[in-house]
Amino acid sequence: GEMIVGPSKALFMDEISTGLDSSTTFQIVSCLQQLAHISESTILVSLLQPAPETYQLFDDIILMAEGQIVYHGPKSCIMSFFESCGFKCPGRKGDADFLQEVLSKKDQRQYWSRTEEGYNFVTVDQFCDKFKASQSGQNLAGELSKPYDESKGHKNALSFSIYSLSKWDLVKACFARELLLMKRNAFIYITKAIQLGLIAAITGTVFLRTHMGVDRIHANYYMSSLFYALLLLMVNGFPELAMAINRLPVFYKQRDYYFYPAWAYAIPSFILKIPVSLVESVAWTSISYYLIGYTPEASRFFSQLLILFLIHTVTLSKFRCVASYCQTMVVASICGTLTFLVMLLFGGFIIPRALLPNWLKWGFWLSPLSYGEIGLTGNEFLAPRWLEITLSGATLGKRILMDQALDFSSYFYWISVGALIGFTLLFNVGFAIGLTIKNIPGSSRAIISRNKLATFGERNQDKDTENGMPKLQAETALTPNRTGRMVLPFTPLTISFQDVNYYVDTPAEMRKHGYMERKLQLLHNITGAFQPGVLSALMGVTGAGKTTLLDVLAGRKTGGVIEGDIRIGGYPKIQQTFARISGYCEQTDVHSPQITVGESVAYSAWLRLPPEIDSKARNEFVNEVLETIELDEIRDSLVGIPGVNGLSTEQRKRLTIAVELVSNPSIIFMDEPTSGLDARAAAIVMRAVKNVADTGRTVVCTIHQPSIDIFEAFDELMLMKRGGELIYAGPVGHHSCEVIQYFQAIPGVPRIKDNYNPSTWMLEVTSTSMEVQLGADFAQLYRESSMCKDKDMVVKRLSVPVPGTTDLHFATRFPQKFREQFKACLWKQCLSYWRTPSYNLVRFVFITLSCIFFGALFWQQGNINHINDQQSLFTILGCMYGITLFAGINNCQSVMPFISMERSVVYRERFAGMYSPWAYSFAQVAMEIPYVLMQVVLFMLIAYPMIGYAWTAAKFFWFMYTMFCTLLCFVYMGMVVVSFTPNIQFASVLSSMFYTLQNLMSGFIVPAPQIPRWWIWFYYVSPMSWALRVLFTTQFGDYDDRMIDVFGETKSVPAFMKDYFGFRRDLLPLAAVILAAFPILLAVLFGYNISKLNFQRR
Structure with missing residues (x-):
């Protein structure tokens, strides 16, 4: 919409169908087709998984591979071109899927049609040569060789202004x-x-x-x-x-x-x-x-x-x-x-x-x-x-x-x-x-070492000499490969649910438009069951409530009211127990960016597998999962930040599946596992999903735009319509026969065309407009059908425990003890910090530059021989105030985006029951200690001697101790602020208030004796005030014989410090304890916030 509303006559659209169901994609492309034909616009669209009916809307096709154009010409000629090359599309194969797979080394062989001739792999270069020699290629070359004839163009055809407006x-x-x-x-x-x-x-x-x-x-x-x-x-x-x-x-x-x-x-x-x-x-x-x-x-x-x-x-x-x-x-x-x-x-x-x-x-x-x-x-x-x-x-x-x-x-x-x-x-x-x-x-890419890449190239070359991989169909490719055996036992479990309803508060916008109910119902009496070894699809148009139902069943909702009966293995579902035996693959693929693929999976296994499994068995299981999900060849690649660096979208999807699968779950939910993938990448992911289901696990996927092959790889289907009502719950059948038979039995529903995608047809004939046209309610028809009655009986049967079984029970809330949780979290944080130079290296550069800057500005002004009057004392106190405050502010500011980014990962891992929030929190605060200590060491080596502070052991280590506690306090304050606020913008506002109050009550802007008694308590709860007290007192509080001129009077340095600032040496032990208490208190507060607050809205 953002592009179409402009005056542009040439539109280039990249992956516009991501996150949309196939019916919606068809409607959008139909609109684009009419726009191109009526307004004579030039429109170029790239699609990831175009359904056959969407593909048929295009006039011309550009097929690319390895950066080269394999075909560019009319859609009507492309299949005959490949037939002339010896490749033919099977009857129930989408043209778009065939075109992507026929260029792949692993998939090409299955489409070879000249059985009387021996098959040899046809490379992309060879296809390109054949296209150039074909009639379409020659026509294209002829058009491109003709010079532009200005007489045939309108004088206003080209725009000579960059922008549309003045x-x-x-x-x-x-x-x-x-x-x-x-x-x-x-x-x-x-x-x-x-x-x-x-x-x-x-x-x-x-x-x-x-x-x-x-x-x-x-x-x-x-x-x-x-x-x-x-x-x-x-x-x-x-x-x-x-x-x-x-x-x-x-x-x-x-x-x-x-x-x-x-x-x-x-x-x-x-x-x-x-x-x-x-x-x-x-x-x-x-x-x-x-x-x-x-x-x-x-x-x-x-x-x-x-x-x-x-x-x-x-x-x-x-x-x-x-x-x-x-x-x-x-x-x-x-x-x-x-x-x-x-x-x-x-x-x-x-x-x-x-x-x-x-x-x-x-x-x-x-x-x-x-x-x-x-x-x-x-x-x-x-x-x-x-x-x-x-x-x-x-x-x-x-x-x-x-x-x-x-x-x-x-x-x-x-x-x-x-x-x-x-x-x-x-x-x-x-x-x-x-x-x-x-x-x-940046740009998204997978990072692999050159040695690994060479090894993989040789391995792929070896594979190319074999038969390749069979096509993606339920009865062939989507069966567990030889690595899909899974070395750890698990208990197959069913999940059944009856009359599930879900309500949320009515949005204010809906009330403005006349909807007066206080609660908005998103799910209406949903009843169904998912069984072991059965791959189930949860489908519906955008807004039907698929993800909502998945979140309700998985216990991921953070608000709203849930009604209904949900049972696991016939026993009532208990969320903490359910988290131990289930996995949830989120659509957003949230992972720590600075961890490798193998480390991410190993970390999940470390925390989610029971302690009885030794490290050797655990590592074997991790390797099995990596091979099953086809991630073993990129196990050393960094995950990276989506859209910036690291793994591709398809690789992230598979990593999300692997991270959940490695917990050895009995039940796995997957939200849009193929969203954002092209047809071949979706096939790879679904092959991995099928491998998982065929190990005997219960697998449920929400899915938007499945191809014919992917749709028919599912065993059962639950179809929902907009508004959260169920309109089909049963088997898919061979060649989707069960689904087609059910809907075609409804009077008025148009029959499916030959080779039409059943999933797209199903969504089209059950749309709201079709309900109006037929005068029917598909949800009511389903409730009155024999299928619904049969499903109710199955659900009732599965809602009763099998004789001889017992309810799930675990002695502890988490699989690992607290010590192991802390150890695992610290291991991951250690790797993440070491690989984040944008955070840690930059703050080291900051402290180094600051030290040089302060050292140059305050050269030798900390030497007692340079202290002659009140202004020289104010100046050196300003130096202490400046370096401490701004090194602290920098630490606070820089840690906030880092913690904010990791918080999304923590939410996912906490929902999965991987660890106690306290274990993560303590690991996070412990990880900061060596880095803050390194900052302090840099200061003591650079700025301390340049400024001219006293070189005695006591003064040196007092200064070092105070700086360390203060900088640590600021870092932990940044963590607390992020954990206490919903986003980084609000955290920045709150932290700026913390800085300003620290400034005001530090004892530098206004000395303690001058602070009114109704605010003096604030001075004593300010970390900066205690830091300045210790720094100033330990450096200059023992020079009783040093007399200076202050405001027209002669006083010793300690006497002036006591009278003007309220600094006393006898309070140093107390100050030392309080300085250490501040970081500890903030660390505990950070852990409390992480454990109690959740700003996700699901």
Whole structure:
């Protein structure tokens, strides 16, 4: 629809039938056929598994193999071409299936029709040569050899404009789309605004005006509050990164199809975020300005508002720019944090401009934060109330600005405004350029070592000399191969169900259109049974409730109301027990991307097979399964990310089956095992499925577009109509005779045409339009049929336990003990972390660059000999604050997308009963420890000596211990936030609030003695406050003989630390214990969230 509505006369459509039933696909292609014939459009369509009737709708066929065109010409001539080559399509074989298989080395032999002649494999090159020599090939060559005759073409036949609309209309369209997306993401924007208002109120009560005087000491608090306002609005922009990244795939598709240029997308993204920046800056300023007690002048209020508005706009623009170049969430999070850190350190607060090394002073003028600082501090401290003359002869306000090296004239305010506008434009231009030049990364492929590939090539060559593989038919190819024996015993079990109903809350949209019932019924009195050794198909048009029924039977539904009786082996189903003897192959093929095929299957076997099975038997079983599912030749391939790298869609399907089969289940559910596959790949998957069923297991598949061969490979069929009602439940029969006979017996139902796909015919004659035409209800006809009565009797018989059998019972909830679960989860996480350089290597690069950067900026300023006044102490505390906070933020930001991606896998594995959520959680948190420790070691080797901290064992290891606990705390906080929220965007919003509150209550922005008593508890529950306390106290708390000048007084360093910051050495043991307690507490909270919260909606 997205392509057809445009003016395009040439349409190229790739795999448009994926996820659709064959009847719907037929209707869509019929529409395309009419569009081509009526509007004289050129339409090229690639289909995966076209049914014969869909195939017949096309006029011309292009058949390709190995990157070459084997045939290109009229559909009516293609079969005669292959007959001239010696190959003929059997009577009940779809033409499209024949055309794909006749080119395959393994399938070609069965179609050889010249029995009097010996068969030799015909290669693709030979087919190509035969086509070029054929009449169709010569006609094609003749057409291509003729030059284009311009006189026969219409002058408007070609378009000389890239885009369909004018530039203004393109921008208007992008504006409308961006506005719509913002409305639908309103929850995130409203949450951010509420969060900002809440923090503004907290900040205002921390820096309450009644506690603040107009003097030099309190001026530092005013300075801190202004810096915090800038910092907060910058951190508030972090969620923009996740939202921009998530929109990139759709943007790349539409850009490459010339819907619009990158600049037309970038302009609305910038302009429509201006009101967001305005609302958030107004919310902050209007709440905090008078609470804190800034100069009570309207002009200065609006001047502060303007600077905060511009800094927020700059930040959003910067994060969008970073997203356009980094493209993935992990890399973008790290790069976004790194650029944020550079802006902060050069911003003039943590380290004043005067204390920057001479060769880095230029960096001050390249940071947007510097201009924000200049604008805000000048606006406040050049006000009349700060004009008191100090002993130095300068005004109090000027003296304060001189201490921070921000003593600029008042007109610099407008220079700052201009600079921030310039940064905004620069970042948005960079955003547009990034969108223009960058492309979506990667392509899906299987990764195999060259040695393995050579071995497989030799093995396939050996196979080619044999008879090849028989065709895919129920009585031949879909029987277990010689490897399908399965080395572990299992108990065959039936699953029977009576009068199953399923209700959900009525969606709001349906209520708007007049549906007044509180509950919407999706399944209506479904009764049936699935038996061992029987391959059952669950079919119906899109929306009939196939997957819903499968989820209900498997216990995968997370909401709604289920009614009815479900029994396993005649006994009532108990979900925890059922999970041990069943497997569920999801349609989405969710796997850990950095694990190989063999490791994925071995991991599932490790956790799902009982402990009585030793490792040798388990490995043999894993090998059996890999061979049965035909995965043994790619067992060393990484799974990868769908659509980016790793396995193909068909290989993922087979891996999903293998992961479930290796649990040695008695019952296996498969949701759309052939969706997204071409006919040959679907045949491979279904051969594997048939192998599984013929081992005596109960196998149930939902399926959309089966070919004749695949459909007739099933033994039994349950057919549902839209609305969740059953209209057929019985055998398929030889050549689908049972299904055809049942429906053709209904008066008015048209007879099936010769060689027509029975599954497609069945869906067509039972459609809603056919019911209206016949005036019949197929569900009612089924309920009144003898088939239904026979099925009810079978279900009743199977619902009674067989004499001598007992109900399923397991002594433990999970197959393995907790220790083995933890060990297996840790093994997988270890492999996954090691193979994810985009996460771990990049964060090592981040900490290394940060260490070098901090070391250069704060060169030897941690040496006690450089501590002379309060500003030098503030500077070194700022260094500790900066490196700890931003290394922590980077860890928190970068771990979130990693955990979010793994959470989908955890949901699947948890439903399968593989392990306790606590085992996974503890393995996940334990896996972070060595990587965080390595980060700390890098800091201690690079930044610690460069900054000039004391080289004594006690100080060194105290610093190392504190950094380790703090960084670990931030990593675990990122995990907790993801486990507590439904998606990465909301997690980013919540984490930004955590960062800002950590900033405020760390003891750096506002010292502990200055925090009002109603907020002091927050200071004591902040990990950053304890980290700074330990770092500062262990480094400088024992220099009792070091006297410094602070605010006109002479004090020892420890005395000033105690009076100003509230840091005391006697609290170090307590602080050490609390620092260790924070990561432990967060790890437990992560485990609790994983075990109790589930954001899947099924």
